[in-house]
Amino acid sequence: MRYLGYYTDAGAYYYYNTEPGMNYEKTFDYIRDYADDTNYPIRFAQYDSWFYPHGEGNGLLEWDFRTDNGYFPIDLPIGPPGSGVGPYSFPNDTRFWPDFFSNRRQWGLKTYEQDWMDVQINRMNATQQDLMIGRDNWRQM
Known part of the structure; x- marks a missing residue:
């Protein structure tokens, strides 16, 4: 090392x-x-x-290019429409992650961490009703 x-x-x-x-x-x-x-x-x-502005329930408030993001709250005002019901959501547009990662070199990304995935999955009504919604979102990432 x-x-x-x-x-x-x-x-x-x-x-x-x-x-x-x-x-x-x-x-x-x-x-x-x-x-x-x-x-x-x-x-x-x-x-x-x-280190980022927080929305409802301390989730991400603004979609900005950052190297660590918590969960996506239902009140996320910028970005694609969410698929969540309740305080959490997922980006529900297949262009979301490709757009995010296409800009990585411009803002110096070396490593990205999607934090709080367990909380997000376990507390979303949508993921409790549709087993594929979480899988599809994380595969897009």
């Missing part, structure tokens, strides 16, 4: 936590500066779901 990465997912020190008196941006500047000063070979960071 030659390089380290820094994750902010559940269990990490900075998961929904910042340095005292700092916002998230300043906290990550602090982490980068500390790594540089101590010669830790950190080459990437994963910004977890707390």
Whole structure:
């Protein structure tokens, strides 16, 4: 192993936590500066779901190109119509994922994480009524 990465997912020190008196941006500047000063070979960071605007039930509010997204809430105002009933939905347009990934180089994507899949699947009425809807969505991804 030659390089380290820094994750902010559940269990990490900075998961929904910042340095005292700092916002998230300043906290990550602090982490980068500390790594540089101590010669830790950190080459990437994963910004977890707390780093995007939240909608109903803390789901994704705006469809923007990000490397980590939580579940798709029913009130997602941008993007294709959802297939959910209740607080969760899926992108229900076969163009959604190809469009998303076609832009990956423009915004520097190396790894994408679709977070909270278990919660999304288990709490959607649509996935309880149609076994193929979840499979079809994730296959498109």
